[in-house]
Amino acid sequence: MGLDAAVRKAKSRLLIPLLALLFLSTIDRANVSFAALQMNDELGLTPETYGFGVSIFFVGYILIQWPSLWLLEKIGMRRWVFVIALTWGLAATGLAFVHSAWSFYVLRLVLGIAEGGFAPGVMFFLAQWIPKRHRAGAISTFMLAVPVSAICGGPLAGWLMSADNPVDWPGWRWMLLIEGTPTILLAIATFWLLADKPRDASWLSADEKKWIEDEIARERSAHPAHGGSALALRSPSLWIAAACWFGLMAGANGLLYWLPQIIRHVSAEATDMQIGVITALPWIAVAVGMIVNAWHSDRTQERHLHVGLAAFGAGVFIALSPLLGTGFAALACLTLAGLFMGAAQGTFWTLPPMFLSPAALAGGFATINMCGNLAGLVIPSFVGWIRERTGSFDHPVFAIAGLSLLAAGAVALLRLRDSKPPAQRLQPHQRTL
Numbered sequence: 001m002g003l004d005a006a007v008r009k010a011k012s013r014l015l016i017p018l019l020a021l022l023f024l025s026t027i028d029r030a031n032v033s034f035a036a037l038q039m040n041d042e043l044g045l046t047p048e049t050y051g052f053g054v055s056i057f058f059v060g061y062i063l064i065q066w067p068s069l070w071l072l073e074k075i076g077m078r079r080w081v082f083v084i085a086l087t088w089g090l091a092a093t094g095l096a097f098v099h100s101a102w103s104f105y106v107l108r109l110v111l112g113i114a115e116g117g118f119a120p121g122v123m124f125f126l127a128q129w130i131p132k133r134h135r136a137g138a139i140s141t142f143m144l145a146v147p148v149s150a151i152c153g154g155p156l157a158g159w160l161m162s163a164d165n166p167v168d169w170p171g172w173r174w175m176l177l178i179e180g181t182p183t184i185l186l187a188i189a190t191f192w193l194l195a196d197k198p199r200d201a202s203w204l205s206a207d208e209k210k211w212i213e214d215e216i217a218r219e220r221s222a223h224p225a226h227g228g229s230a231l232a233l234r235s236p237s238l239w240i241a242a243a244c245w246f247g248l249m250a251g252a253n254g255l256l257y258w259l260p261q262i263i264r265h266v267s268a269e270a271t272d273m274q275i276g277v278i279t280a281l282p283w284i285a286v287a288v289g290m291i292v293n294a295w296h297s298d299r300t301q302e303r304h305l306h307v308g309l310a311a312f313g314a315g316v317f318i319a320l321s322p323l324l325g326t327g328f329a330a331l332a333c334l335t336l337a338g339l340f341m342g343a344a345q346g347t348f349w350t351l352p353p354m355f356l357s358p359a360a361l362a363g364g365f366a367t368i369n370m371c372g373n374l375a376g377l378v379i380p381s382f383v384g385w386i387r388e389r390t391g392s393f394d395h396p397v398f399a400i401a402g403l404s405l406l407a408a409g410a411v412a413l414l415r416l417r418d419s420k421p422p423a424q425r426l427q428p429h430q431r432t433l
Helices: 003-030 032-043 047-063 065-075 077-097 101-115 118-129 132-143 145-162 171-193 206-222 236-266 272-300 304-324 328-348 358-372 374-390 394-418
Strands: none
Touching: 003 032, 003 077, 003 101, 003 118, 003 132, 003 145, 003 171, 003 206, 032 047, 032 101, 032 145, 032 171, 047 065, 047 101, 047 374, 065 077, 065 118, 065 358, 077 101, 077 118, 077 171, 118 132, 118 206, 118 358, 132 145, 132 272, 132 328, 145 171, 145 272, 145 328, 236 304, 236 328, 236 358, 236 374, 236 394, 272 304, 272 328, 304 328, 304 394, 358 374, 374 394
């Protein structure tokens, strides 16, 4: 029994509830893309107003990043997850009762505020538990919940919207109510499932606690002591990484919120259930890309090429999809784009700890994630605006492809900076005379 076995035990005990919460959070934020097939007509939402309702989620999501992580550091992971997950579960179920565009907007905003700090908070939390050499696998396992939720969420949403329900509601309302309720139950359960630090974990032996804490302490001592959150904001590497995450998130949000309507556009006779099944295909590819690329990255301990080449591949196949018409070839391109997109996203979060000090991790993760989620604020509205005026999805798809290529270029810059001697990477005010 050694450190590796202790880390495997910690990963299995911590990642399962966190993965389940991310799975539910992605369903809770994205199920409106399926509800829109019925909801838009009932509430009188145009493509532009629906896009605004999707995007306003990210206003709250972005604004809460730093305050949420400050709260995490103050009260600990267990209490923090309980508060935010319970709040977003209540908002998600509340969407089943909206009767106007404005009530839709308000609950989407509350949902974004509640979910805002969750993903970067988990990245920070895992950095306190999982040594670097194991971290790509841990992060990709956590992020695997996003494509898995899309794979399961599409058919589930289609079935719930099509099935009879005991209250004789419109299918979209029943679907939102049923899919939001498990989050409330899991929020309560995580208060007992999680442990703030290795020393608090009753399921680790004394030796296992010491092995993990000593390894994390050793990694911290090997990292330069300077570079708190405020100082990290002055690092070019932080903003290059933020640009990369923005480009990767542009593709994810394009798929998440518009794929069902894109499929309806190219196959007007498809039922809601059929659309739900078809939308699962690109997300299966995302999941495969995450698993395989993270495994290979951990095996080789190489990070930059595993992110950059994958982002480049995603951009190429996204750009090809509208050029191939509306048949099988276009769907195959979207599926391959998903494969490379997942590969890049699943390994991306191994990059920031390479240039951020331990003291800057929480703030750095929050800043990068906040900038990345600007894509969620911009892309859905942009797609809706273009779609309403042109009747086509081609132009926004090309723009999203360009942003994926931008992400690949940003990783190349990070790799170039990382190849320089440490003294050359320091900011002028950090160098000794």
